Structure formats: structure tokens, C-alpha cells
Amino acid sequence: MNSNFSDYQTNQFYDELMGTSNLPHKGIEMVYDYFNDLSIDELRSRQKNLETAMINMGITFNVYSEEGGTERIIPIDIIPRIIKAKEWTRLEKGLKQRIFALNEFLKDIYSDQKILKDKIIPSDVIFSSKGFIKECMDIRPLKDVYIHITGTDLIRNDKGEFVILEDNLRCPSGVSYMLQGRELSKQGLSKLISKAKVRSISEYTEKLFDVLKYVSGKSDPTIAVLTPGIYNSAYYEHSYLAQQMGVELVDYRDLVVENDLLKMRTTKGLKTVDVLYRRLDDVFIDPKTFNPNSLIxxxxxxxAYKKGNLGLANALGTGVADDKVVYAYVPKIIKYYLNEEPILSNVETFLCEEPKSMKYVLENIEKLVVKEANEAGGYGMLIGPKSTLEEQDIFRKRIKANPRNYIAQPTISLSTAPCLVGDSIEGRHVDLRPYILFGEEIYVTPGGLTRVALKKGSLVVNSSQGGGSKDTWVLKE
Incomplete structure (x- = not known):
């Protein structure tokens, strides 16, 4: 037996590849055997080729926190993450249920607000949310779809069960890294992909185009991707998706509103835009209505949107549904609109605006993960067991000053997956972001972006915080 996995330590975490007695989980032995039979030198060589290909393909993102803003690749690990068919079937069903319920919630919140009148969610939770946009009241987006593109973050707990960590319904990013990660995998692992019967994810951009076309209600709509510009951290993704769908990539300089129609400047004059896939936050999208200081x-x-002359994906105001306080109510939202129990569970969540919960959080902050309600990308977060006494005190003061803005969750031991680290294979913590499209029907891409906390022992998987990625293989059987 080759020594690649002989010293592999799961450290009592649930591992994506390895089960008990240092043997692979049943049904994924083929992938284990393949990587076990390659020498470390061969693995390192392939890893280097992978990283070189990423640079050559221009798969990069910007890190604003670094001096001057640094453009770099998201590190990708050569060993894929495997999800078996039966597991995926349940995940897919649970995600469809959740997205449908959240879309019903948004329709209600911006119209009759029955869920508030029935006191399922306290009204002040909604009206105090940064994501709630009062200007969107009584505006129905085209086809009644609010959340056309969703990236829902899941983790496995120590029992190996998938649970929902958070919902991303505004401008979820990372799908280009999922798609390009698979293309890179095909370059070196095409035979294994075929032999292991891995489901394809290549139809994502075609499905995305179909969703945008459906929203327009036209047979030949004009669709464009709106980017904040080349300095945005996800600009590569904006340009990649536009190119893959065969639509224009535009910014504020390319667009103008005339007679309540959005028009795009072209070499042949102005052309009406029917649907805009926006990668721009609500507050910046129209300086006349929202932030007057927005230059983009x-x-x-x-x-144009209000009059029904323009489809926006995602619709304005969706941020209220991925507020981390509202997240705690999603099981009730599912029950209220669908009269069903949630298929996928939430992580236990303490709302700091509730006095009893706040007392518990303040007294146990060193054991908990504390998050700001509207932050993303790993920012505005305290991981209690990894924090200093000074950091804990800072967060206690912040919570007391603005309890509505904070939630806390137990520090969950994310599952691990094997990664090539130097001259050995070691476990690193991972999460999963599948991408869900909502058009005529709901479609869950069979895979997703597996994000990896590359630092030993770290639970922070975000690329902006030094995380990496893996190709995610969903098996057909």
C-alpha cells in the first residue's frame, strides 16, 4: 500500500474522504485508490501545472485589504471533494425547498406582509434590516422571481450531516471558480472523472441564460451583465460569465435611461436592455433613488425597474432574506409558506437582540462564533476559540452597543478534506457553496464551490481571508 494516506489524520473531525480505520468511505474507493497510487512528486507536479494554468487563464481576484490591492489566484487543490449520489439527492431537494420558501417570503415582505401580521417574525427584525428597501414595497419583479441566482453555504457537522450556514441572495460570487476548477480538473483527471461517473456542471451558464431569458418574457431579449468595473474583486467572474453566455459586459458608462427604458450604448446607437444580471449592490445601483454619492x-x-420595463437579477431588496438575523427564522419561513418541515437544518443561532441570548453570548463568547448581521467574506466575525481576550472584549462592547447587528453560533467543527500540503497530504476544513438558479423552475448545479481553509486548524474558508478551493464531484450513482 502506498504511503500517501498512511499517516493521514482526521483528528476526530468528519472527513470527506476518509472513514474509520483510515479507510475511504464506501462508494468512493476508486478516487482514493487513484490518489493513493500517485507519488507525491507526481501530485506536486500536477498541482504546479494546475496553478500555472490558473494564472495563464487569468483566474484571479483582488484583495483590497492588502496594500495597493493585490491581484492573485484562489489556490486550488488537486484532490477533489466527493459527494455521493444519495447525499446529493437530499441536498438538492432541501435547497429547492429553501429557495422556493425564501422567494415566497420576499414576495410577501414587499406586499401584504402576512408573515409579520401573523407574528411569525417580529416586524422590527425586518424594518431594521439593512437589506430591507422600503422603496421596493408593492413592486413585483418580472415573473415574480426575486432570487434568480443563489449561493447557499453549507457545512457538515461532526455527525457528517449537511447543515445550512448562511444564505447568499444578493450578488453571490464564486461560480466561475467552480466552472473553471472543473475545466482544470479535466485537463489532468478526465479518465478518472469518466470512470467515477461524475456529474457534469458545464450547463450552468446555459441554464443561467435561460433564467434571464425567461424573466424577460421575450423570445430574443437583450441581456447584459452589470459590473462595478475592473477594480472589483470579482471582475474576472463578471467578464467570464458574460463571455460564456454571449452577452454584453457593461458598466455605468455604457448605460442610460430614456423614457423609462434602460438603454445600452452600441456602435449602432442606443439599444434597449431587457434584463440586467447585476453584480452591483442595491445601494449603488441608482444615485437618484438610493445613494446620491454613487459614482457607478x-x-x-x-x-425603469419599477415600471416593469427591466428585469434585474437578483431583484432589488433581496438582501433582507440573507440578513443573518432573518436566517434564524428560515425554518419558520419554510413552515409558514409551505407547511413543511425543513429538509436541511440551520446551525443553532443566538440572536443578540434577545436579552437571554445576549447574556449567554457575552458570558460564553470564547466558545462561540459571532457574526455581524450584514457582513460577508469572513469580515465582521469573531471565532471565539481562536480569539484573544482583547478581541473578545471589543466584540462584547460592539454587541452591547448594537445587539440587533449580531448573532452567535456554536463553533462547529467543519468537516475536513485531504489537501496536498508540501510533501504530504493533510486534512483541511471545508464548506460547500452550491449554486441555485430560479427561473421557470429551480435548478441546483450538481456540484458547487468547495472552499478550503488552507491554514492548519483554521475555520475561515473565504478567499479574501486566505482560503482556497477544490473541485466538487457529485457522483451519478
Missing amino acids: GIPNLFK
Whole structure:
């Protein structure tokens, strides 16, 4: 037996590849055998080729926190993450249920607000949310779809069960890294992909285009991807998706509103845009309606949207549904709108605005993960067991000053997956972000972006915080 996995330590975490007695989980032995039979030198060589290919393909993102802003690749690990068919079937069903319920919630919140009148969710939770946009009241987006593109973050707990960590319904990113990660895998692992019967994810951009076309209600709509510009951290993704769908990539300089229609400047004059896949936050999109200081928005775009002349994906105001306080109510949201029990569970969540919960959080902060309600990317977060006494005191003061803005969750031991680290294979913590599309029907891409906390022992998987990625293989059987 080759020594690649002989010293592999799961450290009592649930591992994506290895089960008990240092043997692979049943049904994925083929992948284990393949990587076990390659020499470490061969693995390192393939890893280097992978990273070189990423650089050559321009798969990069910007890190604003570094001096001057640094453009770099998201590290990708050569060993894929495997999800068996039966597990995926349950995940897919649970994600469809959740997304449908959240879309019903958004329709209700911006119209009759029955869920508030029935006191399922306290009204002040909604009205105090940064994501709730009062200007969107009584505006129905085209086809009644609010959340066309969702990236839902899941983790496995120590029992190996998938649970929902958070919902990303505004401008979820990372799908290009999922798609390009698979293309890179095909370059070196095509035979294994075929032999292991891995489901394809290549139809994602075609499905995305179909969703945007469906929203327009037209047979030949004009669709464009709106980017904040080349300095945005996800600009590579914006340009990649536009190119893959065969649509225009535009920014504020390319667009103008005339007679309540959004128009795009072309070499042949102005052309009406039917649907905009926006990668721009609500507050910046129209300086006339929202932030007057926005230099990257399109004046009067909201008028075109309000009159039903423009489809926006995702719809304005969706941020209220991925507020981390609202997240705690999603099981009740599912029950309220669908009269069903949630298929996928939430992580236990303490709302700091509730006095009893706040007392518990303040007294046990060293054991908990504390998060700001509207932050993303690993920012505004305290991981209690990894924090200093000074950091804990800072967060206690912040919680007391603005309890509505904070939630806390137990520090969950994310599952691990084997990664090539130097001259050995070691476990690193991972999460999973599948991408869900909502058009005529709900489609869950069979895979997703597996994000990896590359630092030993770290639980922070975000690319902006030094995380990496893995290709995610969903098996057909």
C-alpha cells in the first residue's frame, strides 16, 4: 500500500474522504485508490501545472485589504471533494425547498406582509434590516422571481450531516471558480472523472441564460451583465460569465435611461436592455433613488425597474432574506409558506437582540462564533476559540452597543478534506457553496464551490481571508 494516506489524520473531525480505520468511505474507493497510487512528486507536479494554468487563464481576484490591492489566484487543490449520489439527492431537494420558501417570503415582505401580521417574525427584525428597501414595497419583479441566482453555504457537522450556514441572495460570487476548477480538473483527471461517473456542471451558464431569458418574457431579449468595473474583486467572474453566455459586459458608462427604458450604448446607437444580471449592490445601483454619492450607478434605473420595463437579477431588496438575523427564522419561513418541515437544518443561532441570548453570548463568547448581521467574506466575525481576550472584549462592547447587528453560533467543527500540503497530504476544513438558479423552475448545479481553509486548524474558508478551493464531484450513482 502506498504511503500517501498512511499517516493521514482526521483528528476526530468528519472527513470527506476518509472513514474509520483510515479507510475511504464506501462508494468512493476508486478516487482514493487513484490518489493513493500517485507519488507525491507526481501530485506536486500536477498541482504546479494546475496553478500555472490558473494564472495563464487569468483566474484571479483582488484583495483590497492588502496594500495597493493585490491581484492573485484562489489556490486550488488537486484532490477533489466527493459527494455521493444519495447525499446529493437530499441536498438538492432541501435547497429547492429553501429557495422556493425564501422567494415566497420576499414576495410577501414587499406586499401584504402576512408573515409579520401573523407574528411569525417580529416586524422590527425586518424594518431594521439593512437589506430591507422600503422603496421596493408593492413592486413585483418580472415573473415574480426575486432570487434568480443563489449561493447557499453549507457545512457538515461532526455527525457528517449537511447543515445550512448562511444564505447568499444578493450578488453571490464564486461560480466561475467552480466552472473553471472543473475545466482544470479535466485537463489532468478526465479518465478518472469518466470512470467515477461524475456529474457534469458545464450547463450552468446555459441554464443561467435561460433564467434571464425567461424573466424577460421575450423570445430574443437583450441581456447584459452589470459590473462595478475592473477594480472589483470579482471582475474576472463578471467578464467570464458574460463571455460564456454571449452577452454584453457593461458598466455605468455604457448605460442610460430614456423614457423609462434602460438603454445600452452600441456602435449602432442606443439599444434597449431587457434584463440586467447585476453584480452591483442595491445601494449603488441608482444615485437618484438610493445613494446620491454613487459614482457607478445608473440614474433613473429604478424608474425603469419599477415600471416593469427591466428585469434585474437578483431583484432589488433581496438582501433582507440573507440578513443573518432573518436566517434564524428560515425554518419558520419554510413552515409558514409551505407547511413543511425543513429538509436541511440551520446551525443553532443566538440572536443578540434577545436579552437571554445576549447574556449567554457575552458570558460564553470564547466558545462561540459571532457574526455581524450584514457582513460577508469572513469580515465582521469573531471565532471565539481562536480569539484573544482583547478581541473578545471589543466584540462584547460592539454587541452591547448594537445587539440587533449580531448573532452567535456554536463553533462547529467543519468537516475536513485531504489537501496536498508540501510533501504530504493533510486534512483541511471545508464548506460547500452550491449554486441555485430560479427561473421557470429551480435548478441546483450538481456540484458547487468547495472552499478550503488552507491554514492548519483554521475555520475561515473565504478567499479574501486566505482560503482556497477544490473541485466538487457529485457522483451519478
